[in-house]
Amino acid sequence: MVGKPLVSIVSAGLSKFGKREGLYARELFAEAFKEALDRCPRLEPKRDIKAMFVGHMGEAYEHQGHTGAAAADWTGLLNIPATRTEAACASSGAALRSGVYAVLSGLADVVLVGGVEKMTHRTTAEVTEYLAMASDYPFEQWHGITFPGLFALMAKAHMHQYGTTEAQLAAVAVKNHYHGTLNPKAQMQKEITVETVLASRIVASPLKLYDCSLITDGASCAILTKPELARRFTDQPVHIIGSGQASDTIGLYERQSLTSLSAAKLAAKIAYEMAAVTPDDIDVAEVHDCFTSAEIIAYEDLGFCKAGEGGKLAESGETRLGGRLPVNTSGGLKAKGHPVGATGTAQAYEIYLQLTGQAERRQVKDAKLGLTHNVGGSGATAAVHIYRSETQ
Amino acid sequence: MVGKPLVSIVSAGLSKFGKREGLYARELFAEAFKEALDRCPRLEPKRDIKAMFVGHMGEAYEHQGHTGAAAADWTGLLNIPATRTEAACASSGAALRSGVYAVLSGLADVVLVGGVEKMTHRTTAEVTEYLAMASDYPFEQWHGITFPGLFALMAKAHMHQYGTTEAQLAAVAVKNHYHGTLNPKAQMQKEITVETVLASRIVASPLKLYDCSLITDGASCAILTKPELARRFTDQPVHIIGSGQASDTIGLYERQSLTSLSAAKLAAKIAYEMAAVTPDDIDVAEVHDCFTSAEIIAYEDLGFCKAGEGGKLAESGETRLGGRLPVNTSGGLKAKGHPVGATGTAQAYEIYLQLTGQAERRQVKDAKLGLTHNVGGSGATAAVHIYRSETQ
Numbered sequence: 001m002v003g004k005p006l007v008s009i010v011s012a013g014l015s016k017f018g019k020r021e022g023l024y025a026r027e028l029f030a031e032a033f034k035e036a037l038d039r040c041p042r043l044e045p046k047r048d049i050k051a052m053f054v055g056h057m058g059e060a061y062e063h064q065g066h067t068g069a070a071a072a073d074w075t076g077l078l079n080i081p082a083t084r085t086e087a088a089c090a091s092s093g094a095a096l097r098s099g100v101y102a103v104l105s106g107l108a109d110v111v112l113v114g115g116v117e118k119m120t121h122r123t124t125a126e127v128t129e130y131l132a133m134a135s136d137y138p139f140e141q142w143h144g145i146t147f148p149g150l151f152a153l154m155a156k157a158h159m160h161q162y163g164t165t166e167a168q169l170a171a172v173a174v175k176n177h178y179h180g181t182l183n184p185k186a187q188m189q190k191e192i193t194v195e196t197v198l199a200s201r202i203v204a205s206p207l208k209l210y211d212c213s214l215i216t217d218g219a220s221c222a223i224l225t226k227p228e229l230a231r232r233f234t235d236q237p238v239h240i241i242g243s244g245q246a247s248d249t250i251g252l253y254e255r256q257s258l259t260s261l262s263a264a265k266l267a268a269k270i271a272y273e274m275a276a277v278t279p280d281d282i283d284v285a286e287v288h289d290c291f292t293s294a295e296i297i298a299y300e301d302l303g304f305c306k307a308g309e310g311g312k313l314a315e316s317g318e319t320r321l322g323g324r325l326p327v328n329t330s331g332g333l334k335a336k337g338h339p340v341g342a343t344g345t346a347q348a349y350e351i352y353l354q355l356t357g358q359a360e361r362r363q364v365k366d367a368k369l370g371l372t373h374n375v376g377g378s379g380a381t382a383a384v385h386i387y388r389s390e391t392q
Numbered sequence: 393m394v395g396k397p398l399v400s401i402v403s404a405g406l407s408k409f410g411k412r413e414g415l416y417a418r419e420l421f422a423e424a425f426k427e428a429l430d431r432c433p434r435l436e437p438k439r440d441i442k443a444m445f446v447g448h449m450g451e452a453y454e455h456q457g458h459t460g461a462a463a464a465d466w467t468g469l470l471n472i473p474a475t476r477t478e479a480a481c482a483s484s485g486a487a488l489r490s491g492v493y494a495v496l497s498g499l500a501d502v503v504l505v506g507g508v509e510k511m512t513h514r515t516t517a518e519v520t521e522y523l524a525m526a527s528d529y530p531f532e533q534w535h536g537i538t539f540p541g542l543f544a545l546m547a548k549a550h551m552h553q554y555g556t557t558e559a560q561l562a563a564v565a566v567k568n569h570y571h572g573t574l575n576p577k578a579q580m581q582k583e584i585t586v587e588t589v590l591a592s593r594i595v596a597s598p599l600k601l602y603d604c605s606l607i608t609d610g611a612s613c614a615i616l617t618k619p620e621l622a623r624r625f626t627d628q629p630v631h632i633i634g635s636g637q638a639s640d641t642i643g644l645y646e647r648q649s650l651t652s653l654s655a656a657k658l659a660a661k662i663a664y665e666m667a668a669v670t671p672d673d674i675d676v677a678e679v680h681d682c683f684t685s686a687e688i689i690a691y692e693d694l695g696f697c698k699a700g701e702g703g704k705l706a707e708s709g710e711t712r713l714g715g716r717l718p719v720n721t722s723g724g725l726k727a728k729g730h731p732v733g734a735t736g737t738a739q740a741y742e743i744y745l746q747l748t749g750q751a752e753r754r755q756v757k758d759a760k761l762g763l764t765h766n767v768g769g770s771g772a773t774a775a776v777h778i779y780r781s782e783t784q
Contacts, residue, residue: 024530051637056478059451059525063533066480066526069772070642079658081637082773083486084478086448088458094475098490105496107635133451134458138416141455243499245443245473250462266471380461381474 002369002388003276005239007103008230009387010110011040012222012345012352017337018120018187020217025062025118026074028219029054032114032342033075036221043110043223043233050108051081053099055092055115056341058130062118067341077112086341088134089290091115092220093344093374093383097245099224109229114221115346117339127215131340134377136251148212148291150252150378152204155293157258159206161308164296166206168311170197172292173210175320176328180335182321182362187216187337197292211292216337220346236356238370242275242386244268252378259308261379264301268373268384272303275386279303282325282386283367284354286347288375289332298373299327302384321362329354329362344383347372355389394761394780395668397631399495400622401779402502403432404614404737404744409729410512410579412609417454417510418466420611421446424506424734425467428613435502435615435625442500443473445491447484447507448733450522454510459733469504478733480526481682483507484612485736485766485775489637491616501621506613507738509731519607523732526769528643540604540683542644542770544596547685549650551598553700556688558598560703562589564684565602565727567712568720572727574713574754579608579729589684603684608729612738628748630762634667634778636660644770651700653771656693660765660776664695667778671695674717674778675759676746678739680767681724690765691719694776713754721746721754736775739764747781 013035015028037045052072059065065084072082087094092115099113119127132146140150158164174194180186197210223233230237244267249255256262272278279302287302289295296310304325305313313319319327330336330350333343351370353359370387405427407420429437444464451457457476464474479486484507491505511519524538532542550556566586572578589602615625622629636659641647648654664670671694679694681687688702696717697705705711711719722728722742725735743762745751762779 057457062529063525064529065449065478066642066769066772068479068486069639069769070528072639073642073646073772078640079638079655081486081489081775082479082639083490083637086451086457086476086478087460087474094460094473097473098475098493101490101493101497101499104498105493107493107496133455136462137454137456245475246471247461247464247474248470250458250465254465263471377458377461380458380465383473 003241003274005227005241006243007100007224008227008237008239009222009352010225010230010233010237011036012349014185014346014349015219016185017216017218017339025116026070028118028217029071029114029116030074032219032221036223040223040233045077048110049077049080049112050110051102052077052112053083053085053095055095055344056084057086057088057091057117060130061122087381088376089340090344090374090376090381090383091341094245096345096348096385097243097383100240100243103224103226110223110225112221112223113345114219115342115344116219117341118217119215119339120217139251139253148204148207151291151294152207153252154258155206158293158297161259164311166198167194168314169211169292170194171314172289172295173197173334176289176332176334179321179329179362180331183331183336186331186335187214188331188335207291213290213333213338216339218337218339218342220342220349222345222348222352237390238352238355238387240385241388242271244270245383248380250380260297260301261375261382263379263382264373264375267382268302271384271386277369277386281369282371283369284329284351284364285325285327285371286330286350287327287373289328289334290338302373326364329359329364344374347374351387355387395633395666397619397633398635399492399616400619400629400631401614401744402617402622402625402629403428404741406577406738406741407611408577409608409610409731417508418462420510420609421463421506421508422466424611424613428615432615432625437469440502441469441472441504442502443494444469444504445475445477445487447487447736448476449478449480449483449509452522453514479773480768481732482736482766482768482773482775483733486637488737488740488777489635489775492632492635495616495618502615502617504613504615505737506611507734507736508611509733510609511607511731512609531643531645540596540599543683543686544599545644546650547598550685550689553651556703558590559586560706561603561684562586563706564681564687565589568681568724568726571713571721571754572723575723575728578723578727579606580723580727599683605682605725605730608731610729610731610734612734612741614737614740614744629782630744630747630779632777633780634663636662637775640772642772652689652693653767653774655771655774656765656767659774660694663776663778669761669778673761674763675761676721676743676756677717677719677763678722678742679719679765681720681726682730694765718756721751721756736766739766743779747779
């Protein structure tokens, strides 16, 4: 029997992802919030919303921290408690988790969670440096390694241990680009082939340009409430039935394994147990494909296949729309884009659309159970959430 | 009748504040955490602590974000959910509030909250720039104003509206320096006179060097649990009976008033109502004296005196140890120091000591009810908490 709802999502919003010149992060956040309001006309934001958490990774991009208060101000939600959460690329996964705590606490019946990042006005070198702040300074950054290098080490280890191939990595990119063409808000709108990926320039071997996610401007949000209040705001709530967040060593060099993320496995275990479901029950998932290899490792960490079989699963087509378990129907970080602080709740947004039948051309038929998997840094943070539709 | 305990503090810790050369923030956090463990021998951290929130304001100082995971790693609390909260100088006030949510949620019975900042290895110009990121970028920072300037505007407005004098501002500094000499962990350990303050160089008129809080390295933490579990860990819990967090416009230029902080007034109102106490009931308070003028405004916002009478209250001696309502017995941000991310839970640490009779030379006799007031930015965030001793 599937677990009880912890909290319910009554609406969600997403800004267009991509290069959003001339806008500040706060304006992108307001754009996402406006969509959430438009989808939920019964909600009166100033009356109903009692707290907010905003995932935001880097204050360097806009020389702007204090993002909770800035977002509260620019969304017209002045006065309520507004806190920025930061857990690297899992910043809004952590915001979602914080919102779950807040709703369950009884202190805030309706909570706005979301995330935002404005990145594209910076050079690639600047972005690479700002992102690197989420890795270990004394033992990683100081020596010059950045995230492509850290993930390349994991990819190499996976290839070495399991025989995973570059073509299997490329299959992830091809799938997610295809999905991106079905999502009008995705940054990338073109299909690619395995050959395109394999021929692209090397970023950090074995990862090539098309194995990497994008530098993106964007924002996302979701509105949470108690399950017993959800129907006041919508006829189509989506229920969060499992929530796991876990941590691991900040440095990759301290890990027991390079071929799986123990924080992701632990967060998944907690979420599955709370939800009383198994990986086989999941109909649709958004996973943290910051690099193509990370999606393959995610399949394994989430139990979608056995350890070492993620590459084969990627090639099989089963995780493509129409397959057994479509993964990253939004296009994922790879094609929808990766505005780092916004990614966690952008994943929740996609699952919200899927489980309410609003995913249009990329709708997974009869999707009832969804999962999001959001990773921070090289795996020092992971947040996994499991969702079910009202009709499940 | 005083309100019911929301959550209970079963221990707390504070690093030495000051110039802590050669240490990383994570090491300072571990130092504070070790004290909390030493004070609470019945707690087994890896068994008992289920989540943590770490207030940390600026990743620029050490080129290090992802502070929740880094702190979890270096305190040996691997695996648990660990999230950085950021709300400018109220970052750990927000961590405390997040911890309250988490304990009340039922998902985490014991939660570590704290904060940290490593600042003194940077130049004053760098620190001023990093701090400024908590103000509004397009409408404040871009034009060159920094926090001393923003608070100077408020101080000037208060002087203009109420006749508050520079000598009254100085009285706050004199009192807090005196308190600092009674706190071995305070950065400043010398008494000063009103004349010293008035003769010090101008930073942003009317604020002079001795009106400003310090640039400090330090960390703080507290361990929270459900009231019904508190006795398992300690015979002397301190109960949080009121919790208010509120926000206001990110920019000072948008405010209705320059002589009070509406977020602080609102947070206080919520906390007082939840605690079912009035300002007259408070025995000891830690308030956010980032500048001397801010303590005077805090008196008024918290209802310790009427609007406009904060300057007189500062001069009266009533808020000095031995007076009617001692404020900032720790030395406050002014003399204990202001490692920005650590300040909120450092205030909670002081109240924990006071309400458990462990404040040694600065003990407030028979202190039963305490209050903390933590402000972010120029007032866009405020967190107010009210505490009572077990014996109240």
